[in-house]
Amino acid sequence: xxxxxxxxxxxxxxxxFARHGLSWLDLLPFLCALLVYLFGGRYLALGTQVMIQIIxxxxxxLALGYGGIDSLGHVAFFGMGAYAAGLFAMHVSSxxxxxxxxxxxxxxxxxxxxxxxxxRTRGLTLVMLTLAVATMLQELANASAMKPITGGADGLxxxxxxxxxxxxxxxxxxxxxxxxxxxxxxxxxxxxxAVVNSPFGLAIRGIRDNPVRMRMLGVNVTARLVTLYCIxxxxxxxxxxxxxxxxxxxxxxxLAFLLSGNALVMLILGxxxxxxxxxxxxxxxxxxxxxxxxxxxxxxxxxxxxxxILAVRFAPQGVxxxxxxxxxxxxxxxxx
Amino acid sequence: xxxxxxIDNVSKSFGGLRVSRDVTLSLPVGARHxxxxxxxxxxxxxxxxxxxxxxxxxxxxxxxxxxxTQMAPERRVGLGLARxxxxxxxxxxxxxVENVGLAFEARYGLDRQIWGNTRNxxxxxxxxxxxxxxxxxxxxxxRRVADLPYGQRRLxxxxxxxxxxPNTLLLDEPAAGLAxxxxxxxxxxxxxxxxxxxxxxxxHDMSLVFRLAxxxxxxVEGQILTEGTVAEIRADxxxxxxxxxxxNHG
Numbered sequence: 071x072x073x074x075x076x077x078x079x080x081x082x083x084x085x086x087f088a089r090h091g092l093s094w095l096d097l098l099p100f101l102c103a104l105l106v107y108l109f110g111g112r113y114l115a116l117g118t119q120v121m122i123q124i125i126x127x128x129x130x131x132l133a134l135g136y137g138g139i140d141s142l143g144h145v146a147f148f149g150m151g152a153y154a155a156g157l158f159a160m161h162v163s164s165x166x167x168x169x170x171x172x173x174x175x176x177x178x179x180x181x182x183x184x185x186x187x188x189x190r191t192r193g194l195t196l197v198m199l200t201l202a203v204a205t206m207l208q209e210l211a212n213a214s215a216m217k218p219i220t221g222g223a224d225g226l227x228x229x230x231x232x233x234x235x236x237x238x239x240x241x242x243x244x245x246x247x248x249x250x251x252x253x254x255x256x257x258x259x260x261x262x263x264a265v266v267n268s269p270f271g272l273a274i275r276g277i278r279d280n281p282v283r284m285r286m287l288g289v290n291v292t293a294r295l296v297t298l299y300c301i302x303x304x305x306x307x308x309x310x311x312x313x314x315x316x317x318x319x320x321x322x323x324x325l326a327f328l329l330s331g332n333a334l335v336m337l338i339l340g341x342x343x344x345x346x347x348x349x350x351x352x353x354x355x356x357x358x359x360x361x362x363x364x365x366x367x368x369x370x371x372x373x374x375x376x377x378x379i380l381a382v383r384f385a386p387q388g389v390x391x392x393x394x395x396x397x398x399x400x401x402x403x404x405x406x
Numbered sequence: 407x408x409x410x411x412x413i414d415n416v417s418k419s420f421g422g423l424r425v426s427r428d429v430t431l432s433l434p435v436g437a438r439h440x441x442x443x444x445x446x447x448x449x450x451x452x453x454x455x456x457x458x459x460x461x462x463x464x465x466x467x468x469x470x471x472x473x474x475t476q477m478a479p480e481r482r483v484g485l486g487l488a489r490x491x492x493x494x495x496x497x498x499x500x501x502x503v504e505n506v507g508l509a510f511e512a513r514y515g516l517d518r519q520i521w522g523n524t525r526n527x528x529x530x531x532x533x534x535x536x537x538x539x540x541x542x543x544x545x546x547x548x549r550r551v552a553d554l555p556y557g558q559r560r561l562x563x564x565x566x567x568x569x570x571x572p573n574t575l576l577l578d579e580p581a582a583g584l585a586x587x588x589x590x591x592x593x594x595x596x597x598x599x600x601x602x603x604x605x606x607x608x609x610h611d612m613s614l615v616f617r618l619a620x621x622x623x624x625x626v627e628g629q630i631l632t633e634g635t636v637a638e639i640r641a642d643x644x645x646x647x648x649x650x651x652x653x654n655h656g
Contacts, residue, residue: 075536079544083535086503086547087525265520272500272524273517276508279497286457286495287512287570288483294517301520 090267096259099349103252114244120356121251122313125258126329127336127348129305132262134334135342136271137298138278140193142330143200144306146184146207147177149325151307153211156226156320157219164232166250170311177307181300189295192281201327208325225321226314240316247316254312258305262345265301274298335374339381341388350389408471410435410574410604411456416465418451418628425451427628428465433574433604440619441608442639444648448628449608450492453576456606457489458482469574483512486573490580492608494559498552502543502562505551506534509569533569541565541595557588564595575599577607581614593617612649616640624648 106117126148133139151173158172188199211220220226233239238246265271273294277284281291314320323329332355340351355374362373385392411433418426426448433439441449454460456467458479466475474482497505507524510533511517524530538544543558543565551559560580567575580596581589593614599605609615615622615636622639624631632642639645 075532075539079535079539080532082544083503083538083547084525084531086501086549087507087531088501088504089525091523267523268521269511269516269519269524269527269530272504272508273511275500275504276497279499280495282459283491283495283497283566284508284512285479286459286483286489287509287566288480289512289517290480297518297520 087272090263090271092260092263096263100252100256103255107248111243114248116356116360118244118247118251118316119360120353121248121255122309122316123333123336123352123356124255124349125309125312126306127333127340127352128258128262128345129302129309130333131337131342131345131348132265132305133298133302134337135344135347136266136278137274137295137302139189139200139295139299139302140197141200142197142327142334143202143204144302144333145325145327145329146200146204147180147303147306148310148313148329149204149207149211150180150303151177151310152314152320152324153220153226153310154307155311155314156229159229159231159315160226164230166231166234166315169231169315170254170308173307173311173314174304177310178300178304180307181303182296185296185299185303186292189292189299201330204325204327204330208322211325212322221320223322225319227319229318231315231318244316251312251316254308258308259345259349261301261305266345270294270297335378337388338378339388341385341390341392344390344394347388347390354389407435409433409468410437410470411606412468413452413456414466414468416452416455416462416467418448418455418460419463425628426455426462429625429628429630431623431630431633433606435573435604436601437604437606438618438620439604439606440615440622441606441625442610442612442615442622442645443625443631446627447625449625450578451628452625453489453578453606453608456576457487483570483572487576488567488570488572488574489576490563490567490578492578492582494556494563496551496559496563496566499550501548501550502554503534503538503547505562506537506565506569507531509566510534513570537565537569541568556583557585560584560588560592561595564592572603574604574606577605577609579608579610581609581611589614 103117106113130144133141154173154176155169158169184203188196188203191199210216212222231240234246234250240246273289277291277294284291310324336351336355337347339354340349341347358373358377359370362370409432413429413431416426416429417424429452443449451460455462458477462475466473468474469482469485469487472485474485497508507530510530514529516527516529538547541561543561546554546558551562581592584592589611596618607618619636621633621635623633624639624645626648631644
């Protein structure tokens with residue numbers, strides 16, 4: 071059939087597919103990170119935290135923004151990754167990259183085990199099931215029978231992380247941690263881009279829009295969602311693993327509901343379904359939390375609440391959606 | 407020759423309510439068969455059972471000789487079944503070409519492929535380009551479905567199911583909500599469908615039904631009232647009664 075279709079028609083059809091590939095614009099966050107390193111040496115630890123949360127928000131955006139998986143339990147993957155990386159460093163190897171890969175595997179396995187159970191549902195049921203899974207895992211980590219493994223309420227501590235590539239020691243000032251986190255962000259961002267740009271990426275956007283129609287196209291919707299859940303889980307676990315390796319501490323709070331809620335707020339602030347929203351939202355959230363806590367250590371959440379209300383009222387599609395709309399309007403005005 | 411679709415004594419109950427009663431219907435290969443009846447007759451319920459969105463309480467459904475009664479909807483599609491919905495069922499946030507592209511993805515099993523650029527897959531892009539050109543939808547390729555008027559959405563949904571190259575097609579009120587000119591374009595399109603394709607159409611627009619269908623089944627209160635050729639159905643006083651309202655069937 072393709073040989074008989076004229077090239078003009080193919081070009082028109084190709085132009086109709088939304089672009090999700092890499093562009094020069096994608097270098098902007100990394101350029102900002104470079105500038106922070108060069109001119110904001112005091113803020114390297116904060117920058118590293120921003121990058122950990124960017125990875126976590128990217129993983130949630132993949133599941134929620136692209137696949138329509140409404141999750142309040144994404145912290146399950148973050149926490150499993152953190153414990154996996156901590157235990158790997160304590161009992162197997164202190165080499166950081168293999169530790170992160172181990173965390174990613176555990177995250178994917180968590181998605182593979184829990185996905186078929188929770189992803190047959192939608193809406194509020196799905197939200198509550200994901201929350202239940204995360205809560206159960208937190209309770210499990212705190213169970214007295216698990217204390218020899220998880221450390222219970224004390225968590226895991228006292229483990230060492232070997233120098234990155236056998237050369238770069240994790241220093242007190244956080245230079246190595248910063249570059250390490252930046253490298254992991256780049257890899258995770260590239261993976262997310264590749265996934266959303268692929269035929270599978272189009273299929274998950276179709277499932278988000280209309281799962282019944284997808285079934286009536288012959289697609290096994292649950293299987294695709296489980297695959298997405300595993301990928302997203304692996305990336306969230308990388309964020310958890312990275313956090314464990316950099317702070318050298320894993321506690322029960324790495325499985326706390328609050329982290330899931332924070333990631334959702336980041337996506338609301340930045341915007342869902344674009345990946346850029348995760349980057350912008352995580353940056354705003356972490357920096358704002360830090361500055362607000364510096365000003366008022368007791369009531370700093372007020373600032374987050376106020377910004378969230380303003381975002382929902384004036385930028386319901388998030389900051390990135392707001393900028394994209396303004397850009398489209400500007401282009402339309404120029405054309406007119 | 408095996409029928410494209412054979413529905414044998416199919417019934418469906420929701421609690422104490424029986425919405426389909428012992429419906430038996432068969433479509434030979436290449437049939438153009440219409441299912442008509444007043445609202446609440448159980449026509450859409452029957453299509454839901456054939457497509458797998460509802461399971462029958464009793465009876466069997468065969469597609470090209472294969473018993474599909476308990477089969478998942480996606481597996482039925484794999485056997486050559488496709489359907490449209492009473493209210494267009496599309497992907498509103500995606501563009502027209504992405505909608506059709508999804509059908510090509512599903513047809514070639516590419517929806518599980520996590521690598522590669524969708525825009526560079528010839529099976530998807532070339533297939534969608536050819537189909538959209540054939541249906542005169544190419545100028546709309548880059549438009550979001552949510553931004554299209556209803557008539558054009560109907561055509562996009564038909565493009566979607568044609569992309570699957572089905573053997574049996576179920577059309578649930580394809581002309582509902584269309585303007586007169588759009589109905590004409592739809593009829594032209596349906597009349598140009600491949601001869602080997604078997605079509606079961608539910609429709610209230612009798613002029614469209616009489617021009618498209620070879621045989622018609624009349625369903626009333628979940629039961630088959632009568633079945634026959636277009637001429638037989640037109641001449642049947644019971645059918646006239648139902649459609650002119652001299653019998654009250656709610």
